[in-house]
Amino acid sequence: AQKITQTQPGMFVQEKEAVTLDCTYDTSDQSYGLFWYKQPSSGEMIFLIYQGSYDEQNATEGRYSLNFQKARKSANLVISASQLGDSAMYFCAMTSNFGNEKLTFGTGTRLTIIP
Amino acid sequence: SAVISQKPSRDICQRGTSLTIQCQVDSQVTMMFWYRQQPGQSLTLIATANQGSEATYESGFVIDKFPISRPNLTFSTLTVSNMSPEDSSIYLCSVGAFMGAFFGQGTRLTVV
Secondary structure, X not given: OOEEXXXXXXXXXXXXXXXXXXXXXXXXXXXXXXXXXXXXXXXXXXEEEEEEOOOOOOOEEOOEEEEEEOOXXXXXXXXXXXXXXHOEEEEEEEEOEOOEOOOEEOOOEEEEEEO | OOOEEXXXXXXXXOOOOOEEXXXXXXXXXXXXXXXXXXOOOOEEEEEEEEOOOOOEEOOOOOOOOOOXXXXXXXXXXXXXXXXXXXXXXXXXXXXXXXXXXXXXXXXXXXXX
């Protein structure tokens, strides 16, 4: 079984600053995928970024980057130059192995960007 | 990426009734997933829906309460049966992808 831990229930960040959202995971699988999703107040789940367990480079997507430290089993999301529209819930998730595409989610971090 | 249309987007239902949520995908997919998000909580997988076979339910979820249909490779429905206030949640359908799962807009259900 896999487990995702997000230890920051809420964060407040000044606009234009960078922010790091923490995520640690536990799995016995050698092959797995890690994901971050954004959930605004509307409730939709927006896919942000993906990291495969065998990827040597950290994933980046625009202002989002994933700081993947495999030995520490961490997959932190870094948002550069935060914007007011970044205020939302953020969920870290993982799949246990490729081909089994169901996701296990962490408890989430509520990010609030302060003007 | 896949485009997923889910409806209704929200509903208010009386206890004891049932609601069927529909999920339409713009491409053929093997597996579709149904998640529940209770107020203030994270997402929990209800079941995996494969075309042509019975859905696979996660621990704590049963077919009588959450029957699922998967008539073809682009469509699925989830029914929430005999609803109680504890069923008030956001329900989301999802399709898996090798490097990212995509979600419908969600159905915000309130049971009164």
